[in-house]
Amino acid sequence: MLDWMMPGLDGVEICSRLQERPNAQLTYTILLTCKSDKEDAIHALDQGAHDFLSKPVHVGELHSRIAVGRRLVEANDRLLELDHLKDRFLRMAAHDLKNPLGFIISMSELLIDEDFPEVHQNQDKHLGAIHDAASKMLGQVNNLLNVSIIKAKEEES
Known part of the structure; x- marks a missing residue:
C-alpha cells in the first residue's frame, strides 16, 4: 500500500518503477489517496498501480482488495x-x-x-x-x- 503523496518519490512514481523491473516478481500495489477524480485513478492505474482507493478508506473494502491482490500474486507465482x-x-x-x-x-x-x-x-x-x-x-x-x-x-x- 502506497500513499499517492509522500516525501521524495510519490506513490505513482514507485508504482511506475516497480512495473519497469524486468522479470521481477509481481508486487501488487494499492494506491491510497485523498484524490477522487476519475482522471487521477486512470493516471495511477496507467502508471502501474494495481488498485486505487480514495480516502477515507473503508476497512472492510481494504481487506477485500488486499485479498484480491494476494490471490493475484499467488496466481502469478504459480504461473512463474x-x-x-x-x-x-x-x-x-x-x-x-x-x-x-x-x-x-x-x-x-x-x-x-x-x-x-x-x-x-x-x-x-x-x-x-x-x-x-x-x-x-x-x-x-x-x-x-x-x-x-x-x-x-x-x-x-
Missing part, C-alpha cells in the same frame, strides 16, 4: 513456477531427442561416405539402428503430443 517447469521439461525433451537425432545423422553420413567400406558391408545393421533411433524419436514426439491432448481435454472439462 509452471513456466519454469515447462522450460525444464522442454530442455529434457530436447536433450532426449537430440541424442538419437545426432546418431541418425552420423550413421547416415557414414553410409553415404565411400571412404568407409566396412560401414557399407554392414549396411542392413546400420539402417536398422537408424530405424530404431528414428522410432524412438517418434515415440517421444507422440508422448509429447499425448500430453498436450490430455491437457487440452482437461481444460475443456
Whole structure:
C-alpha cells in the first residue's frame, strides 16, 4: 500500500518503477489517496498501480482488495513456477531427442561416405539402428503430443 503523496518519490512514481523491473516478481500495489477524480485513478492505474482507493478508506473494502491482490500474486507465482517447469521439461525433451537425432545423422553420413567400406558391408545393421533411433524419436514426439491432448481435454472439462 502506497500513499499517492509522500516525501521524495510519490506513490505513482514507485508504482511506475516497480512495473519497469524486468522479470521481477509481481508486487501488487494499492494506491491510497485523498484524490477522487476519475482522471487521477486512470493516471495511477496507467502508471502501474494495481488498485486505487480514495480516502477515507473503508476497512472492510481494504481487506477485500488486499485479498484480491494476494490471490493475484499467488496466481502469478504459480504461473512463474509452471513456466519454469515447462522450460525444464522442454530442455529434457530436447536433450532426449537430440541424442538419437545426432546418431541418425552420423550413421547416415557414414553410409553415404565411400571412404568407409566396412560401414557399407554392414549396411542392413546400420539402417536398422537408424530405424530404431528414428522410432524412438517418434515415440517421444507422440508422448509429447499425448500430453498436450490430455491437457487440452482437461481444460475443456
